[in-house]
Amino acid sequence: DVKVTQSSRYLVKRTGEKVFLECVQDMDHENMFWYRQDPGLGLRLIYFSYDVKMKEKGDIPEGYSVSREKKERFSLILESASTNQTSMYLCASSSRGRNTEAFFGQGTRLTVV
């Protein structure tokens, strides 16, 4: 059974803290993505990676960074958490090629207080 696993389902952090959201996939996928989901806004792409040590900014990268040191793991980093980063974060992965499907993790609901 294919799997994308996010390290936490719920997380509460304080303003100014450095926050790490971890995502691991077991499908040997090349591509990995981090999305942010907010009510009424849908899913918006934060960062993505097509290969180990490769990263590219998505539509809303400000206040975030990422790390991909191993193929199976893609980390989202909030350098200094702020209350406007309270949201649901979804990780996804997919293989290369034309007819591929993205698989999603179960999401991390982050609250910054």
Add this chain to the structure above:
Amino acid sequence: AQTVTQSQPEMSVQEAETVTLSCTYDTSESDYYLFWYKQPPSRQMILVIRQEAYKQQNATENRFSVNFQKAAKSFSLKISDSQLGDAAMYFCAYRSLVTTREEYGGSQGNLIFGKGTKLSVKP
């Protein structure tokens, strides 16, 4: 840039009835995929159905079917014989197949999502 619009924030359907969720998109590309994803209260995003732009035939998956109108840039989802388990957020998504990063194996388009439609199913 491509955009995806879901004009119905919420929809409701009676159990066993049929409901259609709307999606329109904007693109200048001719080669792409369209998807419908379902997100139940468990938050797990599940692929419902996909459509390749070059295929004229509308995709179907059991009770789920699409009405793909390429010229009108419309991609609606029809759910027949609605069940209580169909209650969820539904997201329409677009994926470009234009090759942008050859060094990473070619077509790598990211998913672009609409804002979603919350579907309620009444018993």
